Structure formats: structure tokens, C-alpha cells
Amino acid sequence: MGKFQVLDHPLIQHKLTIIRDKNCGTKVFREVVNEISELMAYEVSRDMPLEDVKVETPIGWTTKKTLSGKKVAIVPILRAGLGMVDGMLELIPAAKVGHIGMYRDEETLKPVEYFVKLPSDISERQIFVVDPMLATGGSAIMAMDALKKRGAKDLRLVCLVAAPQGVKALQEAHPDVDIYTAALDEKLNEDGYIVPGLGDAGDRLFGTK
Numbered sequence: 001m002g003k004f005q006v007l008d009h010p011l012i013q014h015k016l017t018i019i020r021d022k023n024c025g026t027k028v029f030r031e032v033v034n035e036i037s038e039l040m041a042y043e044v045s046r047d048m049p050l051e052d053v054k055v056e057t058p059i060g061w062t063t064k065k066t067l068s069g070k071k072v073a074i075v076p077i078l079r080a081g082l083g084m085v086d087g088m089l090e091l092i093p094a095a096k097v098g099h100i101g102m103y104r105d106e107e108t109l110k111p112v113e114y115f116v117k118l119p120s121d122i123s124e125r126q127i128f129v130v131d132p133m134l135a136t137g138g139s140a141i142m143a144m145d146a147l148k149k150r151g152a153k154d155l156r157l158v159c160l161v162a163a164p165q166g167v168k169a170l171q172e173a174h175p176d177v178d179i180y181t182a183a184l185d186e187k188l189n190e191d192g193y194i195v196p197g198l199g200d201a202g203d204r205l206f207g208t209k
């Protein structure tokens, strides 16, 4: 089973509370999602492998560490995942960015895929799929299916708020995928929204309804 981790650093918890507030407007929502994503990038990259490298400081030669692992791809699930890309890129600036377009049918809550564009070497990259909300898990599962179909192997999901049902469904469908979230909330309501959650993340990021 993949790792499941709640990244509950005090700064992350504080910032998440700011965007849960229904009176938080689009500008602040977008800025704070960006800040949380940057903090999460720091946490989810903790286990990146290192190797020794020789470096000459102004004082002399030494052997120190440098990143040695796979190259990274950040893959947002459109639209809401886009809000997490810039924050991740702040810390992992050489990452390539793939896109998976998906929306949830409002009646059935089933995801509908409408766009996939990935780096050509996706099978060799460590992949961070980003999406603020893991609700029923349908979108994340379909995104992982789409990635694996195109050769992706090393997959992690980074989200802001997860529902227990979504975590369970994703773990069952893709037991190899690690899941990182800033919060594990209580449940889903009858419309498939996370309770207490933060509402419709895409609408709040982009000012739509």
C-alpha cells in the first residue's frame, strides 16, 4: 500500500483555515493556495535521493550532496489543480508540467476526461499529480489511469483536502500511489462536496460559478 500522509505543519494548517472561510475572495484564495503548495512541495520532496559530488568552495575541495534521482513532472488535474502548479515550481523549477483535463458530471459525480498532454519522457519521471480536492476519488483514479496508460510509473497525489471515501477509493484502485494531503476532512455531503471542505475549489480559484 502506498503512503498516506497528512502534512499538518502549523503554517499549512493556518493557511488552509484562511481559504476555508467562505468570505475569502478569489485573489487571496489563489495566493494562499500557491503558498500552501510551496510548503507542500518542501514536504513531499523530503525523500528525494542524493549522491556525492565534489565541489570547490573558495576555501578548498569537499564532497557534498546533490540531487541524484529522477527528473520530476508536475501534473495538475484541470482546472483546480492549476492553482497548485506555480507553488510547486517555486521549489522544483526544472520540473516539466503535464495537464489532465477532467470535470465531474454534476449528476453522476463521475469524472469526464477532456484533455491529456504529458511530457514525452513521462515514464522516466517522478510524478506529482496535483488537485486541491480528493472527494469521491473518481477524478484522481481516472487521472492515474490516464497516466499509467501512457507509461507513468512513479506517481504521487498532492491535494489540499481529502475525504476518507476518496482516500480509500484511490488506495484500492492504485495501491502503489502515495497520497499527501494538507487535511483529512470528515465526509462527503449528498452533492459530493467535502464537509467541511472549502467548497468548489475551481470556482473559488477562478471566480466562476
Ligand SMILES: O=P(O)(O)OC[C@H]1O[C@H](OP(=O)(O)OP(=O)(O)O)[C@H](O)[C@@H]1O
Binding pocket: 077, 078, 079, 080, 081, 102, 103, 104, 105, 109, 111, 131, 132, 133, 134, 135, 136, 137, 138, 139, 140, 166, 192, 200, 201, 202, 203
Ligand atoms: O474526487 P472527485 O469526486 O472526483 O472530486 C474531485 C474533483 O472535483 C473538482 O474538479 P471539478 O470537477 O469541479 O472540475 P474543475 O476543477 O474544472 O472545477 C476537483 O478539483 C477534483 O478534480
Ligand SMILES: O=c1cc[nH]c(=O)[nH]1
Binding pocket: 080, 133, 135, 192, 193, 194, 195, 197, 198, 199, 200, 201, 202
Ligand atoms: O468539495 C469538493 C468536492 C469536489 N470538488 C470540489 O471542488 N470540492
Ligand SMILES: [Mg+2]
Binding pocket: 080, 200, 201, 202, 203
Ligand atoms: Mg470545480
